[in-house]
Amino acid sequence: MKRTIRLLAIVAACTVSALAQSQDAPPEEAVAADAQPVEQPTPRYVDLRRMRPLTGNVAAGEAKSELCAACHGPQGISIAPTFPNIGGQRMDFMYWQLVEFKRNPDSPMSPLVADLTDQDMLDLSAYYASLTPPPADPAAEPEPVDATLARLGEQLYLTGDPAKGIPPCQGCHGVDANGHPDALRTDRDGHTPYASYPALRGQQAIYLQTKLAEYRDGRMDDSTTDFVMTGIGERLDDDSIQALSAWLSSLPPGQ
Ligand code: HEC
Ligand code: HEC
Structure with missing residues (x-):
């Protein structure tokens, strides 16, 4: 319990500093995904357009996940x-x-990864990707979902909204919201450009709302995939964000 309280304190402190941070214009240099990810001097964003498939050790990841x-x-x-x-998120994305x-x-995650090696991060990502989240506890009170809002979210997800310039989310996150339909496809150069497009189904509604607002407000600029999603986020108003988050979070996580 003490440990959890300490961790929550780290989160609170880091969230405040994240909010206080100001934003820069889009950067000009990038590091190739094949290159050593944490080289010095640090390039301003990670280029994920030409990354190679990743592997990690699930059992080793489990041992490191306490x-x-x-x-x-x-x-x-x-x-x-x-x-x-x-649990069940895409390994490459994580x-x-x-x-x-x-x-x-x-x-808030930064202090928690500071001491992880590259191998630790591969193993932990492989472990969490391998998990099938358990079905909802039948004894637990189901989260109340506004059915009208969720239906609007589903429609936006599947067909977009041409009037607002919102493309269908399913084109990049999959019709089942488990990630890009071509996530596992390797192109002729051995790259997997869509492997790090995240699964969204069953994600926490509040987390989805926060994240979508961060893309909309141009606060995500750490990678080329951040820029892809920023182009979408800019078109989302508060109502669309509410509806999408309500529907996605109402889906059972996993396959
Ligand atoms: C103190 C609570 C806490 C602990 C402990 C913690 N995390 Fe996190 N994690 C978070 C929060 C909060 C975020 C959201 C961070 C953000 O948006 O900047 C997050 C985000 C993530 C994400 C990104 C998920 C997404 O959908 O974008 C991954 C992957 C992750 N954590 C893995 C880990 C791993 C692996 C560990 C153990 C080494 C770990 N976390 C430990 C709180 C925690
Ligand atoms: C053109 C492709 C594309 C489309 C269309 C798209 N996304 Fe994304 N989305 C991405 C990529 C790539 C990322 C990963 C960004 C990163 O690295 O943080 C992402 C990330 C996200 C995240 C963060 C997930 C997490 O766990 O951190 C959310 C939420 C999200 N998208 C929701 C949506 C919604 C809702 C729509 C439809 C309105 C949508 N996306 C449409 C490509 C797309």
Whole structure:
């Protein structure tokens, strides 16, 4: 319990500093995904357009996951709505998020990854990707979902809104919201350009809202994939964000 309280204090402190941070114009240099991710001097963002498939050791990852479970839960279903669920998330997405947390000191995650090696981050990502989140506890009170809002969210997700310039989310996050439909496809140069497009189904509603507002407000600029999603976020108004988050969070996580 003491440990959890200390961790929550880290989160609170880091969140305040993240809010206080000002934003720069889009950067000009990038590091190739094949290169050593944490080289000095640190390039301003990670280029994920030409990355190679990643592998990690699931058992080793499980052995290293005790600290993570304090916030993300033992099965990767988080203990609080502001912490993302990571069980069943795409391995490549998680690995590159961890790399970005290491490069950027402003996330609540930054102090938690500071001492992780590259191999630790691969193993932890492989472990969480391998988990199938458990079905909802039948004894637990189901989260109330506004059915009209959720239907609007589903429609936006599947067909977009041409009047507002919102493309269908499913084109990049999959019709089942489990990630890009071509996530596992390797191109002729051996790259997997879509492997790090995240799954969204069953994510915490509050986390989705926070994240979508961060893209909309141009606060995500750590990687080329951040820029892709920023182009979408800029078109979302508060009502669209509410509707999308309500629907996505109402889906059972995992496959
Ligand atoms: C103190 C609570 C806490 C602990 C402990 C913690 N996390 Fe996190 N994690 C968070 C929060 C909060 C975020 C959201 C960070 C942000 O948006 O900047 C996050 C984000 C993430 C993400 C990105 C998920 C997404 O959908 O974008 C991954 C992956 C992750 N954590 C993995 C881990 C791993 C692996 C560990 C153990 C080494 C760990 N976390 C430990 C709170 C925690
Ligand atoms: C053109 C492709 C594309 C489209 C269309 C798209 N996204 Fe994304 N989205 C991405 C990529 C790439 C990322 C990963 C960004 C990063 O690295 O942080 C992402 C990240 C996200 C995240 C952060 C997930 C997490 O766990 O941190 C959310 C939430 C999200 N998208 C929701 C949406 C919604 C809702 C829509 C439809 C309105 C949408 N996206 C449309 C490509 C897209």
